[in-house]
Amino acid sequence: MIYTAPNDPLLKPDGDGDMIGRDPRDLTIEELAPIEQAWQGKSLGDICRQIKDPARNGGKTLAQLHEHMAEDELVAWGWNPGDGREAVPGTQAQFGEIIQAWIDTGAACPN
Numbered sequence: 001m002i003y004t005a006p007n008d009p010l011l012k013p014d015g016d017g018d019m020i021g022r023d024p025r026d027l028t029i030e031e032l033a034p035i036e037q038a039w040q041g042k043s044l045g046d047i048c049r050q051i052k053d054p055a056r057n058g059g060k061t062l063a064q065l066h067e068h069m070a071e072d073e074l075v076a077w078g079w080n081p082g083d084g085r086e087a088v089p090g091t092q093a094q095f096g097e098i099i100q101a102w103i104d105t106g107a108a109c110p111n
Contacts, residue, residue, distance in 0.1 A: 048109035062103045070096025 036056065039047050050056050051065065060068065069075055070092065078088040088095075102108075 043110075045110045052107060052109065062107055066096065066099050066103060069099045 037050070039050075042050070052062070054060060057065065075095075076092050079090075079092055081087055
């Protein structure tokens with residue numbers, strides 16, 4: 001599934017008026033997530049709370065977070081990152097199942 005928000009930086013015109021997906025590696029600095037969404041140097045608990053906070057996650061509910069994690073092509077790039085990069089373990093479908101199980105059991109964050 002391609003995430004198709006009107007301002008989605010992963011979509012571009014194909015010449016026929018349709019939008020097609022782009023490789024995340026082609027994004028410009030202006031198209032990347034804001035620095036406030038960076039995880040570097042944060043604890044697992046801080047990352048978890050950030051992911052759940054609509055004020056810091058692009059306004060997403062837990063259901064929308066699940067859809068993003070389980071189906072979005074930007075997230076899918078982690079399983080097919082291209083030459084010279086190591087893919088994350090498992091599959092996006094498995095990741096979606098894990099996220100759903102986390103949500104179903106209360107979406108708790110570690111301290």
